[in-house]
Amino acid sequence: MHIDDVKKVCVVGAGAMGSQIALNTALYGYRVTLTDISREVLQKAEQWAAEYLAGRVAKGKMTAEKEVEARENLLFVPDLREAAADADVVIEAVVEKLDVKRQLFAELDAICPPRTILATNSSTIVSSKIADATKRPDRVVNMHYFNPALVMELVEVVQGPHTSEETAQVIMELSRRTGKIPILLKKEISGFVANRILGAVIREACFLLEQGIATHEEIDLAVEKALRYPMGPFRLMDLTGIDVSYLVRAQRFAESGLEEDRPPKPIEEKYKAGEWGKKTGKGFYDYRK
Ligand SMILES: NC(=O)c1ccc[n+]([C@@H]2O[C@H](COP(=O)([O-])OP(=O)(O)OC[C@H]3O[C@@H](n4cnc5c(N)ncnc54)[C@H](O)[C@@H]3O)[C@@H](O)[C@H]2O)c1
Secondary structure, three states, X not given: OOHHHOOEEEEEOOOHHHHHHHHHHHHOOOXXXXXXXXXHHHHHHHXXXXXXXXHHHHOOOOOHHHHHHHHHHEXXXXXXXXXXXXXXXXXXXXXXXXXXXXXXXXXXXXXXXXOOXXXXXXXXXXXXXXXXXXXXXHHEEEEEOOOOXXXXXXXXXXXXXXXXXXXXXXXXXXXXXXXXXXXXXXXXOOOOOHHHHHHHHHHHHHHXXXXXXXXXXXXXXXHHHOOXXXXXXXXXXXXXXXXHHHHHHHHHHHHHOOHHXXXXXXXXXXXXXXXXXXXXXXXXXXXXX
């Protein structure tokens, strides 16, 4: 398949990532169907997209014509078969569970024409763990966006040993044509590049905290003011959820057994205390005031 043959994209999973990936793709002129197993989630995504577009127009950041075009391009389709039947590319953004993704890819393989590329937005699962659930492993690939997908420019495209060069190149070009800056990883690794580097920063920050070298406030300040990260590691974990930070590491450690993957003590303690950050009112910082 050539990139010019890609006209229709189906996004499966209308949660935090899928809804934004779908709208972003529609804004660049592709016909997009968004689907979800939950009708309620799909309705919420439809409402959110309408409000987002209207808000951009009200602020003068988008023309009314562009809003109409995006709304026409993006369809919310509860039925998976209907949503995916004639898609050229499917981007999967459902829950981070291997068995759910494998089952879904097997269904998509049966629904979609042979040309269709099946991409996963998973943050940790490499596509070779999913590809053999289909009869088209050469068309299975990782396409990893960052949150919020409308804003964040990087896309990590990961070519598994089974992924064809053509598939990798179509997904690289689709990323570019939808306003993103992609990088191509020719070797699979869980977590890919950006999140692994972030993981290393968080690990070192936790080590310094545990050793009593600096407080979490001081470490955040050092990272923000000297390294110029927009947010220090503790502030970031409070925002994204310490439960998520802990569970991702615990799962990776259970799989690899590598000491570097073990959840750091400060994260484990916060997780077990139910202090998961902003969502619970307290994490490394206190938000209850
Ligand atoms: N949240 C992030 O920061 C982030 C960043 C990059 C990648 N990801 C990856 O994106 C994927 C989705 O994450 P999210 O944060 O959007 O999750 P989310 O929980 O917000 O949304 C997941 C959606 O998938 C739906 N779903 C579950 N099973 C389904 C099925 N069989 N068919 C159709 N829909 C189904 C759920 O109803 C839910 O609406 C995960 O693989 C995650 O690793 C997340």
